Amino acid sequence: MSNARQVESFGVPWERDYGYVQAVKRGDTIYLSGQVAHDGTDLIAPAPVDDAGLVTDFSRTGEQLRQCYANAAVLLERFGASMDDVVEEVIYAIDVDAADAAAGPVRKEAYGRPDPQVASTMIGTPRLAFRELLVEVSFVARV
Template sequence: MERRRVSSGTEWERTVGYSRAVRVGDRVEVSGTTATDDDGEVIAPDDAAEQTRRAIANVEAGLSEVDATLSDVVRTRLYVTDIDRWEAVGRAHGEAFGEVRPATTMVEVSRLIDPDMLVEVEAVAVVDDG
């Protein structure tokens, strides 16, 4: 089966040995994605909801490169550095996914790679090529 990889262009992909997203057949796996802009800078350092929106937008951009959309997402994982912000993160996730309503897990972690990062999002999509 063909393997299609998406690169975000960061230096870390080659060093760590990962891809932004990988599609094999009808399945797409999107790596942990944070709220960074096109220059790799963290946006909204103290706003968990806005970071969630941006991270999901970045997930969506990766999906689009392998002919998938947010509507194809069947699973997300949300890693947050402060579980007390769960409602803001959850609402932003709900805004993005609406009736898609993927299976979702939210987990508090002690920290992410940058102290300004509050949220990291992973996604799994299944594309109906029907």
């Protein structure tokens, strides 16, 4: 097994601002940073927030979650991998009930099967990197 390190990024401003890469492959393992709902330029389905910066509507959770999985698939493909190679995911959610309602159908679609073969954890959190985000998903894949 090679110890060579390969990294991938999307080139979004927050990678530079915060200082990280989207994915690192070391040996046969690929680690994906938390994926959020963006298209490489803009946030996708941003949640509305009030004057205090609090989310006022969680109905876009499924749409954001779908984009998180789409972004993960793009990154994995750059390593010659796919969602079939994912062994673990962690979903971070602002509203666990909304995320739980959306996660089943979205995850089954993303993994292309009714019983995704992946260890999964969901964690509730008071907020994410951008106030308009409802979910973020990190992944570990083995190839």
